[in-house]
Amino acid sequence: VDPEVRGVVLTGAGRGFCAGLDLRGYGTAPHTEHLGRTQAGFAVQRHIASLIPALRSLPQPVIAAVNGPAAGGGFALVLGSDIRLAARSAKFNAAFIRIGLSACDIGTSWLLPRLVGAARAQELMLTGRVFDADEAYRIGLVVDLLDDDALLDAAIAKAHEIMRNSPFGVALTKEGMWGALEIPALQNAIDMENRQQIMASATADHREALAAFAERRPPRYTNS
Incomplete structure (x- = not known):
């Protein structure tokens, strides 16, 4: 890909x-x-x-x-x-x-x-x-x-x-939405979401999104 x-x-x-x-x-x-x-x-x-x-x-x-x-x-x-x-x-x-x-x-x-x-x-x-x-x-x-x-x-x-959002965030959201259709219980979905959020919060793109919001400018994502 x-x-x-x-x-x-x-x-x-x-x-x-x-x-x-x-x-x-x-x-x-x-x-x-x-x-x-x-x-x-x-x-x-x-x-x-x-x-x-x-x-x-x-x-x-x-x-x-x-x-x-x-x-x-x-x-x-x-x-x-x-x-x-x-x-x-x-x-x-x-x-x-x-x-x-x-x-x-x-x-x-x-x-x-x-x-x-x-x-x-x-x-x-x-x-x-x-x-x-x-x-x-x-x-x-x-x-x-x-x-x-x-x-x-x-x-x-x-x-x-959609491209205004980070590539990793978009990929996780797509994966999570499709996965949630197969997950049998709410808690299973929440567990999956928790893991996604922790992974995404560790990325440079997350830090860039916060900085861009504070500085009132479009984010410049690097998929890192």
Whole structure:
């Protein structure tokens, strides 16, 4: 991971965000030449699904700027991002179930209920229906709804807003927020937060933030 990169904006090239897998062929995964058909297919599935944990493990925040359709695997990419903005042209669906597969794919069964609640997630996944940007905003899937020509600028502006904070503080916050979704009890979350705060308080960037606040100037972070 390039430490000079402070944030990632994920958007589609062209008229759509991502329509998911090419139904004419799912491609291959490395080192599967010697495997049987089922085993090779499973390797491809795992290879594709590994993208979502990879997004989550990045220390930088990932902002999805959803332009046009986000279906199937593209929908999962939206769910796996840290912040989601949508153009008014955006459309979403858990498309896997529409082609005879389970809607539970590439992390969707874990991510969607945590973003919109279990009841709404069940309905969206069991039907596989397409829903628009207005509904995505209404159910809390996306945090902002924008005109298409303003979407990318808004996503970049959001990234710059996050960059006003220290890189270590941002990375810890992202890690802690995702981790808290898996922590079973309040005290476990507090224990994690306590460790994060002690680590962050020992950094030069924390001292710089305090000095900048006292001197009424923007902080100059060095990720140290």
